[in-house]
Amino acid sequence: MSVCPTNFDEKVECSFVDRKEFIEAFENTFQNIGQKNYSILVYYGVAGIGKTSLRKKLPTLLEKHNKSNQPTRVIWTSIDFATEQYRQPYKFFEILSSQLHQKYGIKFNSFDIALATYLKKINPHSPLVKENYSKDSIVRDVLDICDEFVPVNLIPNVYSLAKSLPERYQKWALKRKEDISKLPDFEPTEIYERLPVYLAHDLADYLQNTSESAVIFIDTYEALWEKERDKGSFNSRDEWFRKLIENIQKSCLWVICGKESLRWEEVDEDWKNYLDQRKIGKLPEKDALDLLKQCGIIEKDIQNILIESSEGVPYYLELSIDIYRKIKQKEQPTPRNFAKVPEGIFCRFAKYLDREEKETLKVLSVPRYWNRELFKILIEKFNTGYPATSFSELHRFSFMDVDEEGKCSMHQLMRKSLQDYQDPDLKKEVHNFMLDFYSNQLKDLDIKAITQENENALTEAFYHAKESLEAEKLCEWFISVSDPFYRAALWQLITPMYEEILRILEAELGPQHPNVATTLNNLALLYKSTGEYEKALPLFQMALAIREKILDPQNPDIASTLNDLAELYRMMGRYDKAFPLYQKIFDIYEQMLSPQNPEVAMALNDLALLYSEMGNYDKALSLYQRTLEIVEKVMGSQHQYVATVLDNLALLYSQMGCYDKALPLYQRALDINEKVLGPQHPDIATILNNLAGLYHYMGEYEKSLQLYQRTLEIIEKSQGSQHPYFATTLNNIGGLYASMENYERSLQHYQRALDIREKVLGSQHPNVATTLNNIGLLYNNVGYYEKSLPFYQRALKILEDSLGPEHPEVAATLNNLAIFYSNIGKYEEALPLFERAVDIIEKKLGLNHPYFVQSMSNLISASGNLVNEWSQYYSFYGIIYFDTDNKIF
Template sequence: MPIQPKFRFDSPPDSAQRYFTDRDEPRAIFAKYLNANSTEEHQILNFYGIGGVGKSRLITEFVNSVKKSDRWTPLTLDMAQANLHESAAALLNLRNQLAKALPKFKFRSFDYVYATYWQKLNPSIDLSDSSFDILENSDLLTEIGTNLFDTLEAVPGLGIINKVAKLGKKANSAINSWWLKRGCSITQQLEQKQSNEIKLWLPAYFAQDIHDFLDEYPQHRVCVFFDTYEALWENNTSAGKFFEVDEWVRELVGHLPQFLFVIAGREKLRWLETDPDWNDVIDSHILERLSDKDSTLFLERCGIANNTIASAIAISSEGSPFYLDLAVDSYRKLLSSGKSPDITDFMGKTPRELLDRFIRYLDRNELASLKVLALCRTYDVDLFSALMKAFETGYSPVNFAEFNRYSFIHHINEHDFTISALMKRAMIDYLEKDTQIRVRSFLYHYFRDKITDLALEGAKGFSNFDNVSYYATDLVFNNEKRFDYLMLCGRVYQYQTKMADALAQYEKAVSVADSNLIEVQQARIEIATTQRQHGDEVAASRTIKKILEDCIVEPSDEIKGKALVQLGLCYYSLAQTKHEPALIEKCIECYQEGLELALKLEDAKQIVYTKLSLSTAFESIGKIPEAIELLHECKVLAKKNGFEHQYIDCLNGLARKYIIIGEYTTAIELAEEGLKRWQQSNFKRGQLVMCCHLLEAHFKLGNPKESVTEILTDGQTLSEDVTETLIIQMFEKSKSLWL
């Protein structure tokens, strides 16, 4: 599209925020306040939401509705105007709006105090200077000009206080009455005050004039609208001075319970942090996105009749009116340039103007923090702190709660947060590719390092693994990291009894390892384990024997020890299914040789795993005391080293052995603890084994069937996911006791 200026005489007369769409709920809330008759209790309506969500348009709609009322007068302050950030200027603006709207309104106290403030701030400027034209329709200053400027009292050195004091004695009856009621006491209050002290009192004197007017016209109501409220902090971002910035607004509101105040900004008002009583009078409402239906309706009204294009824009906009405005402008520009708009014209980057709207009023440190957080699915205080430190954003982790008050931050729960999807997209679209890669890489390793035990990971719903998988997308790994990732995926899928998925990941790991024989062997051990657990002991045995042959070529005690234990497990399974006791002897030989290697390497986890397997073999040949002794040794070692999975395996083994020796109550206690732990980690295979023990122990104790109804149901459900033949046979046997 050729370059075109933004402001053109042939542009459509209606610019983008064209139609007030939806917002029925905010309008109903505002209407309720307009129709209320309360003039004694403070009323503050607060609408907040992300930039571009339509707050200013909502304020405009409210102002228009107020203008239709005979009872109400609207006053507006758009804090995007930097000159209104200063309290005296903002109050002067309100004063002039009210004087123009209601000529009967006289601001004698405020005009007197403001003129005093102004002259103390600018001592070289006399009241006759044109600067005082800023006080529109001021009968007080008019009287000063009429009665004093043509006398010697008008000499430049004579200040406003002296002039008003003299005026009070010779002015018209209205001003003389004000002088007696207000002016004399104000003079006494002002004489010793400096300009900065007088400035703090301006809201009080403004309110004093309001009260005098409403005493005479009690039926009249005023609504003050603050828009873009967050802009007040544009140049005042210090956390320590945060509440000082809008203290004058709270002071004004406190003086005027008769007014309705409507404050729109990006963040929810935090006044209750200065005084909890504000919570009773502030009615805050977040302004959410437009619905897809209303977004589409908006686009149709703007002339986008193509349903496909309108739908694409509506979905991409995620309900942001500002985004929709920009899309309509783009659509019209395409038409004016002679092109026929196509859906692909609206599927690129988010408009730069949208990002600019989002990040307006953010300081450099906040913006740097947003850049890294935009790439997070979610974050909590720990991740936030780690990112701020790693990328030196300049934002202190101590201010975590402060940061999360922004309206573009969504609170998922008490601990987890995320940035709104549209803000994320806008940030990422204009974020340097190198920065994206560095942040994603950091996030990948942050969550990868958290996965140390699959049982503990399962107890968390595999949330860390989900994050690892998410951040791995689009990252380019070297072979070492790629291998680690594939092996992790395989183990998690194996744990979740997704055996086909696990095998696929391990096969990829073998391919990635390529010439690194140790890594190839590690992957093959996991393949053999998965094959065995999938019920294919013959295939598993072939895989393991190949591993052992390769260990002759490139010796590795670690690989050989693990392979021997897996071979022993294959022999054990085959012995049970084929009823060949001789295979148990081979099984025990493999375990004992594997245990020697694990002890030599001082590999605690492998020692526990091997002893657990050996205890099962001892059970099958009647060596129950020896098996129980091994299991107690394993339990102590597993607990000492934090091996959750192996610890629960010990509970499983002990439950089984106590059933054999007739200690059924102890067996039930052990199996119930084990089942609870496996349920927390969502390990289905382990849960099914514990169900088998519970079914058998309860049967042996002669307990009624009602005591195991839930166990039977859960076991049946679990058996549909578990594929290991031996375990399925165990369940069928235990279940049959109750049928």
């Protein structure tokens, strides 16, 4: 630690003193990099003990090493978790890779591709802008040859893509293509969890190729647990950091500074072999004396009182040196000028400050960071009297820090002392000003162009808002300013803020307040957006319970939460839970509104959608027809909502086998939406997917394939490759390839769809059963009968449990399972399955449905024992189930 304040007299220089044992520990560990799998040196101790100053000293030893003509270079960088954004894993990885690239030209190709894919998945509406990437970034080079970064198209063929890129990428692509090619199949949370692995691979490749070593310094490590100590296990907060270390073996030294020792052995005892943890205690008296001499304090009586009063804590010793220099500018210091205990040192320091210095420091203690521009604004706004031209002089105090980018901050102990010292009204006034300052940077944001500066502004505005606003105002303010970030899919940024607001509201307003319900609902929407359905569910339920208790039964907020909860249940495949909620919404709207109100039409549409998914097509048909009548009358024949209902109705006709009725409705819906929304809107993809399915049913495979491929491109751009709709289209393309007898490509698409669905929807969702059924049928068609059986059995169990025993999809799986038994000669087991399938299809779909004809042919074949003869000329009709996209308003 310096124990060396920056001088007011430029001619006097103080060198770093003390901490020899800690410097020697670093030198020994550094010299032995590579002897162990991991090298981790930890310095810990109380605030002000000198950890940060030590961390700033150690890199000078590395620079000295590099200048001494050693055979291998050492690369290094430093990150301080005092900056709140750096505590988010992907921001930490981003800044770490950026620093190493800027300083040493290291390429992070795998990480850049992975991070770009993650950002594209969570924010599919926003194109990646090549100007945001360095000139030699692989993402920028990809954007130079492609209109957009679309992972589903680019990454599976990364080696082929590399051939179109500069030659430097080809070696990387050859080594890492298998890892990278899996990215489109991962959901965003999985990519997020793997980011440290991709970064580690890139850094490890560089170190291996150059035979260099790396040293990474981390400061204020304890900040990872700020406001989070009671959430989850203690060691879960830095799990991502351990994963990074685990994937860079031997050639990297990690130097971590924090208030406490690490407890990683609680996770794995093997960490004891790699952690060298050293507590930084009080500054030895001899070293303190050496420092005072080097800083020009030679009076023995003053030396003695400064050493005694600082109690070996460098922060207090440095502050005492600042006091000495302030006094000496006017007179000769004496022992009476100095406090005898640490608590009194600040008061003595404040006593010798000029009024202008004192007022300026009080104001600067409120913001966490500032730069020269904000410094000027603050001293003018609060009329501190300090000259803006003396910016550098004020920042020479030992407790001030200015980084390479000009961002200034104040030691946490000095901030606390100044805030305790000043008038609370002034502190709140500065908080209010800073809130307005940052809030102004959040106005009129374009969700497609949100920058890092915007994210920083939200983070700092939120910090000041907590100090400025009462709980209700805080809630209202945050809902407003965070909305663009929600729509831009920056959910990782705002989720912890919503979690904190919820704690504040519950503590200050009570758990039954309307704002608590609003925050619960919004937080649940965030969890739903990130696919965390199980976390979202209890929050929606709590929000609904509060609203039903404190609001009128017909209040629109109740209907809103009911709708959110019903949609979540529907997405989870829990139709038995969704149905009564949709019915309740419909009842509320009918009582509040006229039968021709658009809100009633929306409720009818949602209810019809659920009936359709549950296989009750007659009920769904009457509701869709009623919906269409209302929206055409109220909104006009060319409205977007009309297209939605037309698409849903066409889909229903398609499921009922009425293809001639479905086709013109699809075409009309497509024409409307392309005029209203443009050709790349997600609603266009919905219609294209459903229309492609219709052409498939009708045997027009080439038309179908073209539409499916266009659907994939739109969904990838707008919603990401882990969205359930993306899996829907993959499943359908798999079915199309099966019909075209391209079984290898069919299986590839089915497997990708299955992987996404199981990860996003859970293993018991009906859509999972759909793909299982189709994989089983595929294996059956290519003669791998035994492989098909477990897929059919699992699909049947899921469908019967979720949809009931008489759903058409149950009939499809029964039909296919019966085919399996027929193909292996077990007709007595096949016959009752065929009979049951025919009964269901006749009852649910009618005698004229194509599935009825297929199932009857299978039943006649099985019951007549003609299978062996027929199999020479015919195949049993396996029913492939295609997925379709209904739209909710």
